[in-house]
Amino acid sequence: MTGKITKIAGVMGWPISHSLSPRLHGYWIDKYGLDADYRAWPVKPEELGGTFSQLKENCAAEGGVFRGTNLTIPLKETAFDVVDILDPSAKRIGAVNTVVVGEDGRLTGRNTDGIGFIDSLAEHVNTDVLRGGTAVLLGAGGAARAIAVALTDLGMAKIIICNRSTSRAETLAGHVGTHAEAALWETRNNHLLDADILVNCTSLGMTGQPPLEISLDLLKKSAIVSDIVYVPLETDLLKAAKSRGNIAVDGLGMLLHQAKAGFEAWFGVTPEVDTALRRHVLDGLKGK
Structure with missing residues (x-):
């Protein structure tokens, strides 16, 4: 100064x-x-x-x-x-x-969350590979809204929104458009089968917050796993993704x-x- x-x-x-x-x-x-x-x-x-x-x-x-x-x-x-x-x-x-x-x-x-997410993603992968693909988002808050719209603009064909409150997921899906759909939180593991990118848009897994409970067993190895949490920088979700060979993108x-x-x-x-x-x-x- x-x-x-x-x-x-x-x-x-x-x-x-x-x-x-x-x-x-x-x-x-x-x-x-x-x-x-x-x-x-x-x-x-x-x-x-x-x-x-x-x-x-x-x-x-x-x-x-x-x-x-x-x-x-x-x-x-x-x-x-x-x-x-x-x-x-x-x-x-x-x-x-x-x-x-x-x-x-x-x-x-x-x-500016949406463009921030895409710019960060582009540091790790060629985002063109996601065009026509399927995204699974965990959460339906403000960050999820921005990321859902950004991935839509990127050309993704399907956005699946899993949230603990199904009504909030339905509201967000309706806001995003006909290619977005709400899913029960309890079914989040099953929806990973077709996912090309998984994004944790919740605070679950953040220091001081409850853990994010999810199994990546059905997720294909070519899928990208992203977490908007950056405290800790490497969340349990990202550790699990890296251990099985998925590209992991932190929230920083x-x-x-x-x-x-x-x-x-x-x-x-x-x-x-x-x-x-x-x-x-x-x-x-x-x-x-």
């Missing part, structure tokens, strides 16, 4: 202590020499609207400007009804992961790539995702 803080952004969630976003954005702030700060705010869903108003006042009192925030579990769908303007990406997905405060003070909700890449658009909107700089950034953020995983 070269002077006093003039722009303030951050990440909100409940809980938020696990988030690596402050370390990620802090790296970019230092790299590009910005007079900015990025913070973590623990926020419950019912507090979201009030927190936005409070932050505008608090940041102004500090002599800075509140520019916006990332949103993580469980706020991505709550924000859909809180922001003033919905970007087309958020409208299509039905969830918000990035909020930008405009010059007029209005809040615009965006969604999605975190890094989804962050680019928000950082640019808040701070006016297009950041780079590279090995130095990944190494820096990985160091923050120690002890988590």
